Amino acid sequence: MGSLYLVRHGQAQASAYGATDEQGGSEPGSLTPIGDQQALLTGQTLAGVVAGFTSTISGSLTRQRQTLGGILQAFDDAPAATVDDGWDEYDLAGLLGAPTADQLADGRTFQQSLDGALAAWVRGELDAAVPFAAYAARVADAGRRAVAQAGSGKNVLVVSSAGSITLWLAQHLGIGVDQWPALARSMMNASITKTLVGRQGVTILSINEHLHLTDRDGGIATFR
Secondary structure, eight states, X not given: OEEEEEEEOOOBOGGGGTXXXXXXXXXXXXXXXXXXXXXHHHHHHHHTTOSOOSEEEEOSSHHHHHHHHHXXXXXXXXXXXXXXXXXXXXXXXXXXXXXXXXXXXXXXXXXXXXXXXXXXXXXXXSOOSSOHHHHHHHHHHHHHHHHHHOOTTOEEEEEEOHXXXXXXXXXXXXXXXXXXXXXXXXXXXXXXXXXXXXXXXXXXXXXXXXXXXXXXXXXXXXXX
């Protein structure tokens, strides 16, 4: 029996979602200072329950790679991180148009617009450069590659994004793709999802664990 852990990236700059407004950082889409803290805390949490990882993977996006780097600071002998762009997030700006930082800050209104765009994309009603079916196939293929590395006694870590992680979960849980956006919008930054990999396939043990980012004063748990 092996284990596959999936972690959403930490909080990122608005530019990660296609906005032109920069909030600091060495390159567009970098983690915010809060995102850096979230990655470190998630690493410390994982180090408390996992002796080490045999494979560590992230998508190619800056926020994903930086989150993996922050997590691995908690491990002395972590294997070299590998990049699998199959775990990249969908192109939000390509579906919705490039938002401004102010639009992103208006969480409820922005989420409603995003939900509408995702629903139209899933139904094939959105003129997108990448059809939803192609995105879903890419995520499924990336998941198969990660699962193949989670052999008996092995622990695999994947850092990706809310959309890709929850779509992979939906594929395994039999959740209809029309319900997938509702699952995606509930996923917190730097949250942990744990699965077991055995002869009978993948067993999902927990989804979106984020108590390590919260406390009675609010902590640093964020949705975006």
